[in-house]
Amino acid sequence: MNQTHIAIPTDDAIIxxxxxxxxxRISYNSDAPPLxxxxxxxxYAKLQLAIYEHExxxxxxxxxxxxxxxxxxxxxxxxxxxxxxxxxxxxxxLSHNAAAVIFAHNHPSGATEPSQADIQIxxxxxxALQLIDITVLDHLIVGEDVVSFAERGLL
Numbered sequence: 696m697n698q699t700h701i702a703i704p705t706d707d708a709i710i711x712x713x714x715x716x717x718x719x720r721i722s723y724n725s726d727a728p729p730l731x732x733x734x735x736x737x738x739y740a741k742l743q744l745a746i747y748e749h750e751x752x753x754x755x756x757x758x759x760x761x762x763x764x765x766x767x768x769x770x771x772x773x774x775x776x777x778x779x780x781x782x783x784x785x786x787x788x789l790s791h792n793a794a795a796v797i798f799a800h801n802h803p804s805g806a807t808e809p810s811q812a813d814i815q816i817x818x819x820x821x822x823a824l825q826l827i828d829i830t831v832l833d834h835l836i837v838g839e840d841v842v843s844f845a846e847r848g849l850l
Contacts, residue, residue: 696759697820703779706736710785716735717742719731719743722741723784727762730755730757730762730763730797731760731797732829733803733835733843733846735834736755736787736832736835736843737801737835737841737843738798739755739766740753740797740799740841741837741839741841743766743799744799744800744801744837745801745837747801747803748774748803748839749771749774749777750771750772750773750774750775750776750777750800750802750803751768751771751772751775751777751800751801752768752769752770752772752777752779752798752799752800753767753768753769753771753799753800754766754767754769754784754786754787754788754795754797754798754799755796755799756788756791756793756794756795756796757793757795757832758792758793758795758847759794761794761795761832763790764791764793767781767791768808769784769785769787769812769827770783774803775802775803775804776812777800779820781819781820781823784796784798784820784823784824785824785827788809788824788827788829792832793829794829794834795829795830795831795832796824796826796830796831797831797832797833797834797835798817798820798833798834798835799834799835799836799837799839800813800834800835800836800837801836801837801838802836802837802838804838804839805839805841806838806839807836807837807838807840807841807842808842809834809836809844809847809849812850813834813836817831817834817844817849817850821850831850832845832850833845833850834849834850
């Protein structure tokens with residue numbers, strides 16, 4: 696008897712496929728559609744960062760029309776913190792010639808309430824980037840859901 700085996704994709708394979716589909720829709724070129732709402736950024740950040748069991752701080756670099764230029768994971772931390780260096784964020788923004796940026800990081804615990812450290816580093820980064828005319832559009836925290844600093848009035 697000839698049995699047919701159907702390969703069932705793993706969760707990781709499904710996530711990788713979803714990321715590829717989303718990246719194809721948010722391609723890194725001048726014809727890319729803009730991220731027009733916090734919802735768009737939230738979905739993108741969640742797909743990129745929810746898989747990690749350690750903190751990862753990343754940036755979505757944008758042009759002057761809010762089109763994605765690049766997504767880059769800049770810092771890796773431990774299970775409950777990541778050191779973020781404003782100098783390195785500024786360098787990355789300049790290297791991508793970004794006009795705007797969205798910060799994103801995950802909380803492996805699943806809790807998405809911004810910590811005092813999250814609020815402080817966002818303010819430090821915002822002040823540093825303001826000096827070179829780069830706009831901070833949002834800071835997203837990925838956990839069981841995704842929290843937007845912009846939606847909460849924290850920017």
